[in-house]
Amino acid sequence: xxxxxxxxxxxxxxxxxxxxxxxxxxxxxxxxxxxxxxxxxxxxxxxxxxxxxxxxxxxxxxxxxxxxxxxxxxxxxxxxxxxxxxxxxxxxxxxxxxxxxxxxxxxxxxxxxxxxxxxxxxxxxxxxxxxxxxxxxxxxxxxxxxxxxxxxxxxxxxxxxxxxxxxxxxxxxxxxxxxxxxxxxxxxxxxxxxxxxxxxxxxxxxxxxxxxxxxxxxxxxxxxxxxxxxxxxxxxxxxxxxxxxxxxxxxxxxxxxxxxxxxxxxxxxxxxxxxxxxxxxxxxxxxxxxxxxxxxxxxxxxxxxxxxxxxxxxxxxxxxxxxxxxxxxxxxxxxxxxxxxxxxxxxxxxxxxxxxxxxxxxxxxxxxxxxxxxxxxxxxxxxxxxxxxxxxxxxxxxxxxxxxxxxxxxxxxxxxxxxxxxxxxxxxxxxxxxxxxxxxxxxxxxxxxxxxxxxxxxxxxxxxxxxxxxxxxxxxxxxxxxxxxxxxxxxxxxxxxxxxxxxxxxxxxxxxxxxxxxxxxxxxxxxxxxxxxxxxxxxxxxxxxxxxxxxxxxxxxxxxxxxxxxxxxxx
Numbered sequence: 001x002x003x004x005x006x007x008x009x010x011x012x013x014x015x016x017x018x019x020x021x022x023x024x025x026x027x028x029x030x031x032x033x034x035x036x037x038x039x040x041x042x043x044x045x046x047x048x049x050x051x052x053x054x055x056x057x058x059x060x061x062x063x064x065x066x067x068x069x070x071x072x073x074x075x076x077x078x079x080x081x082x083x084x085x086x087x088x089x090x091x092x093x094x095x096x097x098x099x100x101x102x103x104x105x106x107x108x109x110x111x112x113x114x115x116x117x118x119x120x121x122x123x124x125x126x127x128x129x130x131x132x133x134x135x136x137x138x139x140x141x142x143x144x145x146x147x148x149x150x151x152x153x154x155x156x157x158x159x160x161x162x163x164x165x166x167x168x169x170x171x172x173x174x175x176x177x178x179x180x181x182x183x184x185x186x187x188x189x190x191x192x193x194x195x196x197x198x199x200x201x202x203x204x205x206x207x208x209x210x211x212x213x214x215x216x217x218x219x220x221x222x223x224x225x226x227x228x229x230x231x232x233x234x235x236x237x238x239x240x241x242x243x244x245x246x247x248x249x250x251x252x253x254x255x256x257x258x259x260x261x262x263x264x265x266x267x268x269x270x271x272x273x274x275x276x277x278x279x280x281x282x283x284x285x286x287x288x289x290x291x292x293x294x295x296x297x298x299x300x301x302x303x304x305x306x307x308x309x310x311x312x313x314x315x316x317x318x319x320x321x322x323x324x325x326x327x328x329x330x331x332x333x334x335x336x337x338x339x340x341x342x343x344x345x346x347x348x349x350x351x352x353x354x355x356x357x358x359x360x361x362x363x364x365x366x367x368x369x370x371x372x373x374x375x376x377x378x379x380x381x382x383x384x385x386x387x388x389x390x391x392x393x394x395x396x397x398x399x400x401x402x403x404x405x406x407x408x409x410x411x412x413x414x415x416x417x418x419x420x421x422x423x424x425x426x427x428x429x430x431x432x433x434x435x436x437x438x439x440x441x442x443x444x445x446x447x448x449x450x451x452x453x454x455x456x457x458x459x460x461x462x463x464x465x466x467x468x469x470x471x472x473x474x475x476x477x478x479x480x481x482x483x484x485x486x487x488x489x490x491x492x493x494x495x496x497x498x499x500x501x502x503x504x505x506x507x508x509x510x511x512x513x514x515x516x517x518x519x520x521x522x523x524x525x526x527x528x529x530x531x532x533x534x535x536x537x538x539x540x541x542x543x544x545x546x547x548x549x550x551x552x553x554x555x556x557x558x559x560x561x562x563x564x565x566x567x568x569x570x571x
Contacts, residue, residue, distance in 0.1 A: 038075060038076045038077075045058060046058045046059075046072050101136050104137045108166060117163040117165055118164055120164050121160065126140070128142060129143045130146070138176070139178045140177050141178050144181070146181065147181060148184050149210070164179060167179050192223030202255060204252060204253070204255075206253075207253055208251070209247055216229040216241055217245050219253055221253075227266055228267040228268065232268035233270060235270045235273060236311075237296060237303065239296075251269060253268060254272055275309075276309035276310045281345045284312075284342050285342060286342050288342050292306045294333065294334055295334070297328050297333075301313050301315040304338060306352070310352070312342075312353065314328075314354045318355040321362060338359075340355060341354065342354065362434060363397050364432060364433075364437050367439065371429050378427075380425075383398075384421055388402040391427060393441075399440070399441040400438070402440070405440075405444055408449055408450055426443070428441065428442050430445065449523070451484045454484045455520050458480070458515055460518055461514065461515060462514070464512070464513065466512070467508060468507050468509045471505055475488050476502050476505050486513070488511075491530070492528035492529060512529070
């Protein structure tokens with residue numbers, strides 16, 4: 001048994017030695033890249049001599065790009081990767097694709113060690129990032145390394161050759177991590193330094209809106225950011241930058257201010273446009289009517305845009321003829337189109353004063369045109385006050401009937417008792433003061449004055465017969481012909497001081513008195529009994545004193561009284 005075993009072992013060793021003599025010992029080529037020459041193309045393979053005992057075969061598809069024909073012919077010298085020294089057929093297993101990949105890895109490692117950028121193409125999306133083809137080697141691009149700021153749409157970046165920075169390589173595991181952001185940041189720093197050095201006020205630059213705030217927008221100028229304030233976006237009023245700008249939007253801006261110490265840059269867009277305020281006084285003459293859009297409402301008025309960049313203020317006092325205390329927001333609304341009148345233009349201060357109510361017409365002026373003084377109107381009693389009635393004579397204006405103009409015969413307070421709120425009445429237009437916005441009406445004027453005939457007949461100095469209607473401490477009130485009121489003061493009740501007592505008169509008693517004054521407007525007479533008696537005495541003295549100079553004063557007065565009774569027929 002031992003002899004057989006030894007013989008067997010000796011046979012194996014002899015076979016190995018024979019094999020080594022035929023093929024040569026294992027040189028350690030497996031896993032390495034060698035140079036070979038194409039001997040011939042045999043079917044779907046290229047037969048390659050790599051200087052070993054056996055020839056290798058490489059599939060033709062490894063010599064061609066996808067969808068293209070392989071470009072290989074006898075005599076070509078190529079680099080190949082030795083996968084195995086031999087296969088079951090005794091040939092060397094070679095790979096052109098793996099050789100190419102090894103070349104790429106070697107090149108990438110050199111670039112990584114030297115810190116040199118490499119070119120690649122983003123071709124796919126994976127969890128947490130993207131895949132990049134670095135000329136045969138596949139690398140991983142994390143999502144955070146795609147750009148300096150978050151990218152919403154990466155599709156425009158895919159399929160385009162661009163530079164990357166290798167962050168990490170592990171050849172054993174076949175892992176490569178790259179960054180596009182590192183390249184952009186480096187480029188950005190270079191651009192920033194170059195831009196800052198050459199930056200001057202007044203320069204016009206191209207930028208991209210990077211961020212939007214309530215007070216403005218930050219614009220990326222290519223490595224450095226500048227602030228575009230909301231007031232410098234456009235000449236027209238902009239309440240929020242988002243009304244005109246969006247993130248990522250390309251813009252052309254002008255450097256307004258640049259602080260070299262703080263490196264703060266103030267930008268403007270409207271400065272690149274013509275100023276709409278140039279020649280505004282000629283475009284908007286005082287008194288002209290224009291249409292505009294309400295852009296902003298405040299407690300003191302409303303701003304109206306006449307054109308892009310040109311706004312005027314309608315002060316609260318110029319908003320409505322009738323709504324004096326109403327908030328501007330109750331009269332107009334934002335974005336409403338309104339007609340306005342130009343009241344004043346101050347071009348240096350960029351101010352225009354507008355009138356809203358002037359464009360609508362003064363309702364008092366319109367009223368007097370439609371209802372001149374003396375015309376009759378009809379309206380509803382909207383309010384009753386202690387001094388008169390307010391009658392609605394339009395949608396927004398009232399006229400007032402003073403208590404003295406309600407009735408010819410009744411006193412004002414008594415006359416008002418016949419009226420109530422909401423009652424429809426007719427009245428005559430007595431006066432319209434457009435400037436003071438007042439309309440005076442009268443109800444009693446709808447009828448003729450019953451005292452007019454008496455007023456036309458009675459003159460100062462006439463003696464009239466009156467009927468006592470009221471006895472007061474300071475005198476008596478009387479009626480003349482039942483329509484005209486008169487008053488006799490206490491001191492005028494008698495010639496003798498002792499007889500000047502109002503209480504000696506009774507209501508309904510008839511008395512004769514002399515007219516001392518006629519007030520046609522108030523329809524009132526001022527009378528005197530004392531004056532009448534003095535006048536009668538004087539006449540008696542003239543008539544009887546000269547005929548009988550020996551007669552006493554009593555005789556003369558007695559004769560005068562008897563004479564009067566004869567004329568009047570009194571008992």
